[in-house]
Amino acid sequence: MKLRKKNRRIPGESPGTLREACDIPDEKIDISVMLYNASFVEEKITHNIDEALAFEKDDVVTWINIDGIRNHKMLEKIGAKYNLHPLLLEDISCNEQRPKLDVYDEHIFIVVKMLKFDTEEKGIIDEQVSFVLGKNYVLSFQEEDKKGDVFNPNRERLKGHKGKIRKSGADYLLYTLLDTIVDNYFIILEGIGGRIEELEDDLIADPSPKRLKVLYGLKREMIYLRKSVWPLREVINKMEKGETELLLPATQIFIRDVYDHTIQVIDTVESYRDVLASMVDIYMSSISNRMNSVIKVLTIISTIFIPLTFVAGVYGMNFDYMPELKWKYGYPVVWIFMIVSVGFMLMYFKKKKWL
Secondary structure: OOOOOOOOOOOOOOOOOOOHHHOOOOOOOEEEEEEEEOOEEEEEEEOOHHHHHHOOOOOOEEEEEEEOOOOHHHHHHHHHHHOOOHHHHHHHHOOOOOOEEEEOOOOEEEEEEEEEEEOOOOEEEEEEEEEEEOOOEEEEEEOOOOOOOOOHHHHHHHHHOOOOOOOOOHHHHHHHHHHHHHHHHHHHHHHHHHHHHHHHHHHHHOOOHHHHHHHHHHHHHHHHHHHHHHHHHHHHHHHHOOOOOOOOHHHHHHHHHHHHHHHHHHHHHHHHHHHHHHHHHHHHHHHHHHHHHHHHHHHHHHHHHHHHHHHHHHOOOOOOOOHHHHOOOHHHHHHHHHHHHHHHHHHHHHHOOOO
């Protein structure tokens, strides 16, 4: 996971400028348009922005979801259709934004991070999602199709007439989309929690450098999660306080529930960060204990061989007058002395519980 993305902002650039470095005119764009009310729902899938904008009806809520944000002509057409501010379009076009909420006269703009857990690579896939809420429409912009998004349950609820989503306005639709993103954080945290438990057991059993690398990878993921979730708390809090008339009081009650879920995610992230910090201490303690065990064994071996080395050194000297060298029982006596010395030291070490 990349914690930092390349900043393409040019110093002194005019505010609201769609940057040429971010423009990909031939980028494939996937557009989904859903029109619905209490008794009607219709969906259109297209790659042409003109067809998507022309697909409209009166007295319905419109949800336009766009995968692909680097085609500036497409963004300009949407901006002209819905009277979007140039600064808003600039924020959509490049994926460097932190979660935030901006209030305009006719709409509100929200940026969040949509996170998904890749079960194959066991890593987090991050993607910036931008929302524009108007009186009877919601626009959602995603960077690209990174193995799909998390909004399929919302689409199924719209098509199946499940819950109150079809009977409510665009503000309730925005709430359900944000709620889906936040709920998906719990799935990610569940996956990370399982990996943390496995790693904790492995660190105690075998504190190898490979597992230390995995540990620091998890710490980086938690740092990115914290970076994504903490600003989101501010966004949801502003929505709950009702700083715009586009969010009805009935919807703000549900937004309060999203705020509670966000706080739970933050608490879980902080708990996991503390656990990972303590696991570094566990790793260092395990390494230290293993090193102490090795040094202990080597020290015992060295201590046992000290008297043996002394005896071998004494009788290895090349003096002519050493009576023991010509003694008939000299050789076996030296061996007996060595064996007794080793046995005595082993008994002593065992009595002291050093073995």
